[in-house]
Amino acid sequence: MMVLATAGHVDHGKSTLLRALTGMEPDRTEEERRRGLSIDLGFVWTTVPGGPDLPDDRVAFVDVPGHERFLATMLAGAGPVPAVLFAVAADGGWMPQSQEHAAALDALGVRDGLLVVTRRDLADPGPALARARTALAGTGLAELPAVAVSARTGQGLDELRTAIAALRDRLPAPRTDAPVRLWADRAFTRPGHGLVVTGTLRAGTLAKGDVLHTAPGEPPLTVRGLEELGRSTGRSTGPARVAVALRGEAPRGGLRGTALCAPGTYTLTGTADVRFAGAVLRRVPPRLTVHIGSAAVPAEVRRFGRGTARLVLGRPLPLRIGDRMVVTEHRRVVGSAVVLDPLPPYVGPRRAGGRRADALAAHPGTPDLGYETEARGLVRAATLSRIGVDCSAAAPVTDDWLVSAGERRRIAAAVTEATADGEPVEANGLIRRLGLPDRALLAALLPPERTLRAGRIVAADRADPLPAAARALVESLEAGLGRGEFLAPTPAELTGLGVGRRDLALAVGTGRLVRLSETVHVAAGVPERAADALAPLAEYPFTVSEARIRWNVPRRIALPLIEHLDRAGVTRRGPDDRRTLSPTHGPTRENST
The missing domain is CATH 3.40.50.300 (P-loop containing nucleotide triphosphate hydrolases)
Structure with missing residues (x-):
């Protein structure tokens, strides 16, 4: 169509x-x-x-x-x-x-x-x-x-x-496998169909049973029926005019002007750095309205210079690098804006804006894997994918972490300086000093002559202080974490392996294991990976059972793990025993420039 x-x-x-x-x-x-x-x-x-x-x-x-x-x-x-x-x-x-x-x-x-x-x-x-x-x-x-x-x-x-x-x-053929972002231009209720939205599906494929997200804190909606040009269909492929019958509760602000997105494929953001064009360049007002898709959203403007600015949006939008917006003031078109960074870093006052302008001036204006990796230093491939970057050619150093050449040099230099006297160095302290968001990054980026052992950075030929049985246990748990598994041996299994309380305490003390409870010990890095796995549940409160499904662990591990995240401030427990992800969780260096 x-x-x-x-x-x-x-x-x-x-x-x-x-x-x-x-x-x-x-x-x-x-x-x-x-x-x-x-x-x-x-x-x-x-x-x-x-x-x-x-x-x-x-x-x-x-x-x-x-x-x-x-x-x-x-x-x-x-x-x-x-x-x-x-x-x-x-x-x-x-x-x-x-x-x-x-x-x-x-x-x-x-x-x-x-x-x-x-x-x-x-x-x-x-x-x-x-x-x-x-x-x-x-x-x-x-x-x-x-x-x-x-x-x-x-x-x-x-x-x-x-x-x-x-x-x-x-006209160029659209991507049928593109992530769905359907901008609703009408929303109404119809007898026998319930909640219905219409819109232009520009690319991607939408089918009955698909789950769509709308806004932070709003429950997801499920596609219960589809029509193309007045006829029912089980699947629509863009470009197409579609009417979508939805199961669920409409957002408080209504659905018209809202984007319905496939879960995990877009990042809803309230701040974006852009490049202006048109008359708006001559005089950037402090407030204007931006139009994208079927949305019209007021925005406050911080001008950086060199045609770039930061928009603080009146409500979050699912934006991608290269998205184009129409800019209006008093219902008149005054120019356009191209989204350069939907997940921008903090920029301080005064002269910091000029430095940000210089950084944005070099932006190609389209999604580019090499540019984004170098600009951000440390970033997950999944994060880049959600803002429109093709990561099929990416080469993560561990898990899906991408690291720029400059960041590699910075980490290597810090490790070399910290271990110059040949003595072991506590890994946790260096991780904090470097601001690394994932412990596994340090291990993956160590110079060849250094290794991470028992929570310390040591010479590669230095002996491991853990007893053989404890060392084998830790290595098996670390291997499981590398496969995405959150393993924790039972007391009976520990006895069978010959690992006692003192061995566990030594492994915890050296940073190789994390103690979640008296009987549950997991590999270092499990809490951080568990928190990341909860990201798709961030838009609404979730139960321990929902978290357990995301983690694929039994209840004996899920309960102490969620309680550990509660104590760390990653999750917040509500009066109904549901959890929400803390808005301040995960301060990482992914967006640093």
Whole structure:
């Protein structure tokens, strides 16, 4: 399926054109039909000629209002759509809202579509087309193919259908395996279906039974039914216009303007560093509104310089590197913003902003694995994937940790300095001093002549102080942790292995094991990995059983492990015995620049 949005000045025949093309009525409300004025988004569809390689000949249209008062609604409809039908009336020519819509589409990064000169039966389309070409020069819409039509007489409609088919053939194929991010442009309840949202699925695949997340603290929603262009389906692949029946409770703020995302594929963020373009560069106001997808969100602006700034958003959004936003002030388009960093580091006052501007000036503006790794120093591949970076070629040093060359040199230099006298060094102290978020990183990045043994950094040939039985136990638990398993031997197993209380105390004292309770000991690093495993549950309170499922451990391990996280402040226990992840959990150096 191909999805197109209309654009153009009010009363230039957008809705009339769609009626002639589809035989359907895009104005949904009685008020719109009475006034002859589109107020909200309309949705109609038809088919165009296809070929043997293009079995799907469906074309869906999102009809947007042209009046300046409804610019936000226009952006909500056009935001997720890859191409446009830009209408200019032959008897009206280029008008103020034509210019506004052109600026908005250029800011959104729309680069393809058709320029349609309407009402060719009322005036010569040549002057209107020439003026439109001049106005669009220098934008991404400058080279749009043009067709002149009359919806009243039918002149040019066959040519328009042929041009739409050609447009479909040249649009790039979307990724069917892309993570779902469906921006809801309508939300309502329907008898027999319950909660329903509609939107343009730009890429990815959505199916019945899928779970979708909306906002922090909100429970997930489950897809109970799908429709494409009025027909039920079990699976939708973008691009497509879809209506999604949902099981669950709508967020307190409603669903219109919200993105429904597959769990674990996006990071909801309230702060983003961006690069501005357009008139906003000449005067960056302290407050403005940013539009992305179907969302319109107020934002406070901290200007860094060199065209870059930090946006503090009125509500969290699922942003990725390279996302484009339209920037408006007082309902007027003043420019665009490209997201450079959806997970930016803390930037201090005064001159720190200039240093951040210098760092962002080198950003390519698109997701780049090498750049992001070098800029962040230490970062998980999963973190980069959630903000749009392809990590298929990544080479983690341990687990999914990626480390820049500069960070490797810093760690190696610190280890060399700390062990220069040849004496053992406590690993925990060096880990804290280096600010390493995972103990395993130090072991993976030690120089060849040093090793981590019994919680200390020693010469590689220095003997291990643990008895053989205890050493074998620790190594087996560490190997299990490397496989993602949180193992803890039972008292009976310890007796069978010949490991006593003094051996366990020595292993704990040297940092090789962590004591969770009198009878439960785990490998060092298990609490940190367990906390990371709870990240998908961060948006709502969870039970010990839910945590146990995430960890894949028996209850005898899960209970002392969650209580250990409670004591460490990683989790918070509620009066109903459910837990929530602390918002301050996990202060790592992933985002440092």
